[in-house]
Amino acid sequence: MKIKRPFFCDTFAPALAVGLLVLTVLAGPFLVRQSPYQSEFAHVLQAPSLNHWLGTDELGRDMTSRILRGARMSLLIAATVQSAAALLGILVGLIAGYSNRMIDGVLMSLVDVMYGFPALVIVIVLVAVLPPGVPSLIAALTFVSWALPASVMRSKVMLLRNEEYVVAAQALGASRVRILFRHVLPNAIGPMIVLFTQGAAATIISESALSYMGLGLPTSYPTLGGMIAKGRDYLLGSPHVALVPTCALVLTILCINRLGNALRLHLDPRLQRFQN
Amino acid sequence: MMKSRMFVAPRALISRQSFLGYCLWSTVRAVSTLVCATFGAFVALRIAPADPLTMLAAGRQLDPALEAAWRLRYGFGQPILVQYLIYMHNLLQGDFGLSYYYAGKPVVALIEPALRMTILWQIPALALAIAGAIALAMTTANTRSRWVDSATNWLLLIGFSTPEFVVATVLVSIFALQLHMLPVAGVTTPIHFVLPSICMALPLCASLSQVLRNELTEVFQKDYTRTARAKGLSALRILTAHALPNAALPFLMVVSYQIGRCIGGAFLIESIFNIPGVGRLAVSAVLQRDYPVVLAVTVVMTLAFVASSLLVDLLAGFLDPRIHGSER
Numbered sequence: 001m002k003i004k005r006p007f008f009c010d011t012f013a014p015a016l017a018v019g020l021l022v023l024t025v026l027a028g029p030f031l032v033r034q035s036p037y038q039s040e041f042a043h044v045l046q047a048p049s050l051n052h053w054l055g056t057d058e059l060g061r062d063m064t065s066r067i068l069r070g071a072r073m074s075l076l077i078a079a080t081v082q083s084a085a086a087l088l089g090i091l092v093g094l095i096a097g098y099s100n101r102m103i104d105g106v107l108m109s110l111v112d113v114m115y116g117f118p119a120l121v122i123v124i125v126l127v128a129v130l131p132p133g134v135p136s137l138i139a140a141l142t143f144v145s146w147a148l149p150a151s152v153m154r155s156k157v158m159l160l161r162n163e164e165y166v167v168a169a170q171a172l173g174a175s176r177v178r179i180l181f182r183h184v185l186p187n188a189i190g191p192m193i194v195l196f197t198q199g200a201a202a203t204i205i206s207e208s209a210l211s212y213m214g215l216g217l218p219t220s221y222p223t224l225g226g227m228i229a230k231g232r233d234y235l236l237g238s239p240h241v242a243l244v245p246t247c248a249l250v251l252t253i254l255c256i257n258r259l260g261n262a263l264r265l266h267l268d269p270r271l272q273r274f275q276n
Numbered sequence: 277m278m279k280s281r282m283f284v285a286p287r288a289l290i291s292r293q294s295f296l297g298y299c300l301w302s303t304v305r306a307v308s309t310l311v312c313a314t315f316g317a318f319v320a321l322r323i324a325p326a327d328p329l330t331m332l333a334a335g336r337q338l339d340p341a342l343e344a345a346w347r348l349r350y351g352f353g354q355p356i357l358v359q360y361l362i363y364m365h366n367l368l369q370g371d372f373g374l375s376y377y378y379a380g381k382p383v384v385a386l387i388e389p390a391l392r393m394t395i396l397w398q399i400p401a402l403a404l405a406i407a408g409a410i411a412l413a414m415t416t417a418n419t420r421s422r423w424v425d426s427a428t429n430w431l432l433l434i435g436f437s438t439p440e441f442v443v444a445t446v447l448v449s450i451f452a453l454q455l456h457m458l459p460v461a462g463v464t465t466p467i468h469f470v471l472p473s474i475c476m477a478l479p480l481c482a483s484l485s486q487v488l489r490n491e492l493t494e495v496f497q498k499d500y501t502r503t504a505r506a507k508g509l510s511a512l513r514i515l516t517a518h519a520l521p522n523a524a525l526p527f528l529m530v531v532s533y534q535i536g537r538c539i540g541g542a543f544l545i546e547s548i549f550n551i552p553g554v555g556r557l558a559v560s561a562v563l564q565r566d567y568p569v570v571l572a573v574t575v576v577m578t579l580a581f582v583a584s585s586l587l588v589d590l591l592a593g594f595l596d597p598r599i600h601g602s603e604r
Binding site for chain 2: 232
């Protein structure tokens with residue numbers, strides 16, 4: 001029994017929290033009647049009440065539905081960006097880890113440059129050039145996210161390529177593609193899940209930062225970053241306009257980061273021993 | 277074996293196992309990073325969006341003499357590689373091109389005061405973050421209390437999960453608007469830099485102290501620490517003479533990676549606190565589609581990032597010969 005408790009507390013609880021979060025955000029339109037776009041100029045900047053659970057913003061729009069809509073977009077962007085980055089990273093990592101030294105060298109110096117480089121600078125350049133909108137934002141954020149999965153995947157492949165079952169598959173005459181996808185990839189996927197989770201939190205931070213500066217999605221769309229930026233003008237009289245989306249954003253990132261840490265501990269026995 | 281004879285340079289220079297060779301390779305890597313990144317940004321920002329001369333004219337009829345002079349100086353209409361080389365050549369002489377939005381005003385006149393301002397407030401922020409990280413890690417690394425440990429873990433997780441602009445919103449609402457202790461925004465007095473520096477330093481401090489804390493915890497479990505303790509050395513002496521020097525190197529590496537984050541943070545903090553630095557310049561330039569200014573800021577930030585990473589790489593190689601001396 002004593003062995004199971006840490007798993008429940010450390011992994012299951014954060015997973016449950018993230019699950020609930022996703023469920024709430026998906027069920028948003030059914031939970032809240034009000035539209036996120038409907039302005040009621042008679043009820044501007046209202047404090048939380050029974051009618052508007054989290055109050056209204058400077059145009060009298062319902063904060064609850066706006067936050068749910070914004071969080072849904074954030075999570076959607078994070079999931080898409082991290083899936084694309086993971087696919088790209090896995091592909092580059094597999095190729096680099098399993099091919100000759102020259103290809104490996106070229107790919108890895110590319111990864112080194114991408115990994116160290118300040119991501120926000122690249123994103124801002126891309127946002128400046130690409131037409132505004134969700135696809136451009138996803139493309140820009142994916143462009144800065146694939147390097148870490150690629151380098152982790154590569155080192156994992158380097159370790160696995162000398163394993164007995166891989167050598168056995170080679171001896172049996174299996175093709176490279178078959179070895180990579182049937183034998184190497186399934187055994188290297190664990191760290192990818194951790195990176196996916198931690199990367200999702202980082203993507204949400206970047207996306208909300210961009211929206212905050214007005215460089216993300218168009219300002220008409222409800223985003224957590226955009227709502228915090230707008231709410232700054234009303235901090236004195238009605239602080240809830242900025243503080244409620246702030247809490248929503250921090251809680252979202254916190255839950256995901258906590259899950260990422262827990263998964264890392266769970267999947268890496270070396271770290272587990274170190275912690276205990 | 278024969279292949280290495282092809283190089284004319286002395287062995288020590290090309291061997292990655294000597295310090296000299298390590299320096300050389302690090303520099304080559306830094307310079308190639310710089311060239312790749314600036315070329316990428318140049319292609320994206322000069323060629324892709326619009327014709328520079330049309331943008332510079334901004335709807336007016338350009339003076340033909342002026343247009344010819346600009347063509348000659350900046351190589352508009354030449355092949356892209358030539359344009360890049362001309363751009364770099366001008367850059368080395370302190371000419372960053374012409375702003376579209378300000379109709380041909382030299383970019384250097386915009387970026388120079390901005391850069392000065394950014395450096396002015398980033399250095400105290402970085403120093404604050406490093407000092408805070410060292411203090412936090414030293415006080416919590418060696419603790420036997422599970423409560424302190426758990427509390428620190430949560431504190432670091434929260435610090436890690438809180439973007440700079442959220443810290444800024446909360447701190448401004450408490451210290452500037454409620455308590456009236458500090459100004460909301462602006463740069464007129466040194467007091468104005470307190471809030472931006474803290475907002476910059478807090479998230480940075482969280483990630484730095486996490487690394488340093490892990491390193492210190494590991495060092496405290498080593499045999500030489502136990503020996504030092506058995507000899508009867510004081511806790512302070514163990515920390516300063518044994519633990520910190522051994523934990524310093526990984527810490528230094530992380531600091532160099534975090535400088536990238538600092539550069540990104542400048543965009544946010546400067547927009548929030550209305551500091552006329554390079555970050556705010558870049559954000560307004562993006563919104564105004566002023567590509568030469570965006571390009572100039574990108575180049576300056578790339579240069580700062582590459583230079584600081586190179587410095588840390590060289591310092592690390594100098595402090596720990598294992599980095600380049602090991603056979604691999």
